[in-house]
Structures are given as C-alpha cells and as structure tokens.
Amino acid sequence: MRILIVTALVLVPSAAFGQNEAILRQAFEGKVVAVKIEMPATSRGVDVYPLDQRPVDFPELAQRIKDNSTALRIGQQVMVTKVVVKKNSHIEFQLGGGGYGTFGDNTSSSVSTVSQGETKAEKALRDSIKKATGPTKRKQFEKELASLREERERENARAEAEARQAESVIEANLRAKRAESGSRFNVRYRNGIPSDALTPDGLMRALAQYVDFGVSGGVASSGGGGGQGLGFAASGGSRAAPTSLKKGLWLEDVESLLGPAATASETKEGTLMVLKRTYRKDGQKVAASFVNGVLIDFAITPQ
Numbered sequence: 359m360r361i362l363i364v365t366a367l368v369l370v371p372s373a374a375f376g377q378n379e380a381i382l383r384q385a386f387e388g389k390v391v392a393v394k395i396e397m398p399a400t401s402r403g404v405d406v407y408p409l410d411q412r413p414v415d416f417p418e419l420a421q422r423i424k425d426n427s428t429a430l431r432i433g434q435q436v437m438v439t440k441v442v443v444k445k446n447s448h449i450e451f452q453l454g455g456g457g458y459g460t461f462g463d464n465t466s467s468s469v470s471t472v473s474q475g476e477t478k479a480e481k482a483l484r485d486s487i488k489k490a491t492g493p494t495k496r497k498q499f500e501k502e503l504a505s506l507r508e509e510r511e512r513e514n515a516r517a518e519a520e521a522r523q524a525e526s527v528i529e530a531n532l533r534a535k536r537a538e539s540g541s542r543f544n545v546r547y548r549n550g551i552p553s554d555a556l557t558p559d560g561l562m563r564a565l566a567q568y569v570d571f572g573v574s575g576g577v578a579s580s581g582g583g584g585g586q587g588l589g590f591a592a593s594g595g596s597r598a599a600p601t602s603l604k605k606g607l608w609l610e611d612v613e614s615l616l617g618p619a620a621t622a623s624e625t626k627e628g629t630l631m632v633l634k635r636t637y638r639k640d641g642q643k644v645a646a647s648f649v650n651g652v653l654i655d656f657a658i659t660p661q
Contacts, residue, residue: 378556379443385558386438386451392570393436393453398422399429401457403450403542408555408564410548429457429541435573436540441561446550449561451569454540474514480506543568603644607653609633616644 395414397404402422407413430436430453440452450456483503490496545564547555554560562571603612613619619635626632633648638661646656 379441382441382443382449382556382558382561386441386561389438389571390435390573391438391453392573393430393434394432394568394570395419396423396428396432397430397453397541398426399458399539399541400426401539401542402426403452403457403544404568405544405546406564406568407546407548413567426458429539430454439540443551443556448544448546449551449555451543451545451561451565452540453542456539457541458539474510477506477510480510603646603653603656603658605653605655609635609648609651609653612637612646612653 395404398419400422404414404419404422436454438451438453439455440450442450442452444450480503483499483506487496487499487503490499543565545555545561552560555564562569565571603615616637616639620638621634621636623634624631625634631649632654633651635646635648637644637646641661643659643661644656645659647654
C-alpha cells in the first residue's frame, strides 16, 4: 500500500504534460533572469538533479565549459527563450537560445581533402623508364617523372594548407556562434517528474541556487557575446556595408547583410570545392569565396 501511495504522489499522468508545459512557458518565456553560475556554450547545458544530495556535478560542468567555452557568466542577464517538458524525465529551461548544437546548427569544423595519387602521366613515364633503350633516354624520362611528382606533391601540400586555413576560420566562427547561442538547465528527476515540479513555483525552487528570478527591466543579452551579434556597422539601412565584412561568416549571414548574390558558381581549387559569389551594394562589388558555407576570402571593388 505504501508503494502505491508514493507512486501516486510522484508520477504525473502523461496527459497533463502538455497542459503543465503550457503553464510553464507562459510563466517564464520572454522573462529576463540572471544566472548565478557559469554556463557552457553547448545545448548540453547544466544538468540539475533537485532531489539529489549533490544536485549539480560541478566537475562535469567544468569539463563542459572546458570543451565548449563559456556562454553565460555569473550575474549575466539573459532571456528565457524556451521551456520544454521532456516526457517524464526532465524539464529544459533554455536561456538565450538554448545553447549551440540544437537542430540546424553546424557543429563540424573539419574540411575534407583528398591527396592526389600517382597520375596516368607518371605511370606512363615509369613504364617508359623500364623500356628505355639507353641511359640518355632513361635519364630524360626519370627527370620528367621527378618533375611531375614534385608538381603533384606541391599541389597536395597547397591543398592541405588551404584546408587548414579554412578549418581555422570555421573553428573561430564556431566559437563565436557558441558564445552567442546561450545555454540551458536540464532539471532532471530519476524517478519521474513530481507534480509540484511542474508548477512555476516548483521550477523556481529547483533552480533557486543557480538562477536569480528577481531581475526586472533591461534588455537581455543573447549569450556570451553581450548582445553584440555579428558586430557589423549599419549603412543607411537594415544591412551592413560591404566594408564591414570579415572572414568566418556563414553564407546565410553574408546574404542577410548584403542581399542575394548577383552571380554564383563553384570551382575546384586543389582538392577543395569553393563556392564563388558576387554581390552588389552601395556602388561596390563584392567577390566572395566560401568553403563549407564559410566565408574564407573576399575582395571589394567599385562597380
């Protein structure tokens, strides 16, 4: 009998989840809070087990910050952007976007390259060396073969250098994106979510050590970037001036600032596929190069 009573107190009927989530969303979403702990720049966020003696595993939190950098710092004000009840396991309390790595975020910084192997011309010269009738002819073929190999190796080395440069730009852009994408608390319950935890008061009690709900007024920042966004200067309208471009922007960011491309094409440079696009704005022409959707180079000239 005791087991049945405890179960009745702890478990929440599945039909009530949607209703309780709606109440929590109405109570918190759009409100500004301040965090009392540093939070990692990842959608994994901070796991909180309110009913455990040790609600937060701080060594694990430190590792997440080390791996992903910090999105929200102690005392930072931020908007509650989403509250989600995940079945009967936990409540997501998302801040400033919920953290990098949610659906649609590109989390890869690698650029694939394929080294070119021995060419047909090199193979043909090797056969010619074997069949050469005299030392003079053989030396000529050997010299030509060495020249082709050196050229191929230089091309492979250049492609590898380009790939490393592109990866560096992409990684820098990802770090900036992570810092601007907020974080989240995952309020977890090992034996199902108690009914009182699905109320605004219950959720505030669960997060009271980590969130200051008394913040009022002001404008919340969108993450570690302090609400600065991409940092482009305005130029007489809603879009940025071409001279404000910088390497590392995503293609969609460039086009949201400069508008649709006037021309677009793809070309292979070494082993990289490079997207070439041109834009026209404010009497200037912008020629931009993208690898894996990231701006790696651009030139601005008068139209």
